[in-house]
Amino acid sequence: MSKLKAFLKGNVKQVENASLKLDRFDEAIILRPLASAESERIQEGCFQNKAGKKGKQERVFNVVKYNREICVASFVHPDLNSAELQEDYGVRGADNLYSNMFLAGEANQILEKVTEISGIVQDINEDIEEAKN
Template identity: 70%
Template sequence: MSKFNAFMKGNVKETETVKLKLDRFPEPIELRPLTAGEADKINEHCFVNKPGPKGKMERVFDVVKYNRGINTASIVYPDLNDAALQESYGVRGAENLFSEMFYLGEAAQILEKVTEISGIGGSLNEDIEEAKNS
C-alpha cells in the first residue's frame, strides 16, 4: 500500500458549503472554498497593461478584479450564472451581477468568509501582495 494513501483523491474529505446570511436577503447565500488552482486562474486574468514611466507598458495587478473573481467563483447559491437572476438586475454575466446585487459591505463580508473557508491565514493584503508578485 502506498505511503501516500491518505492523500489519494478518493480518501480526501469533501468540503461542505458554508452559509452566509446577509441582512438584505431573506435566505443565506452559500459559499464554497476555492482551490489553489482556481485562485491561480483568477489571478492570471487580473493583470492589465498600463502605461508606466516614459510610456513603457507595465503589468499591473487589479485587486478589485481579483476579489470580485474570487467572490463570484465561490458563490454556489444563488447561481450567479442564472439568466433570470441576471435579467432581474439588468445585467449579463456573473461578475456584473455580483457588482449590482451586493453592496460594498456585503462584498467585503463575502470576501472575508471565502478567504476564511479557503484556508487563507494572516492578512488578506499580504496574500494579495504575494499574488501580485507571483
C-alpha cells in the same frame, strides 16, 4: 509507501460549502471553496499591461477585479448566472449581477467567507510583490 496514501484523492477530507446569512436577504447564500488551480486562473486574468516609466510596459495586478471574481466563482446559491436574476436586476453577466446585487459591506463579508473557506490567508500585497518580481 503507506504515508503516500494519505494524499490520494479518495482519502482527502473534503471542505464543505459554507452558508452566509446577509441581513437584507431572507435566505443564506451558499459559497464553495476554490481550488488552487481555479484561483490561479482567476489571478492570471487580473493582470493588465500599462505604460510605466519611460513608456515601458508593466504588468499591474487589479486587486478589486481578483476579489470580485473569486467571490463570483465561489457562488453556489443563488446562481449568479440565472437569467431570471440578471433580468430582475437589469444586468447581464454574473460579475455585473454580483456588483449590483450586493452592497459594499456585503461584498466584504462574502470575500471574507470565501478567503476563509478557501484557505487564502496570505496578504494579497505579498502576491502582488511576488508577481512584479
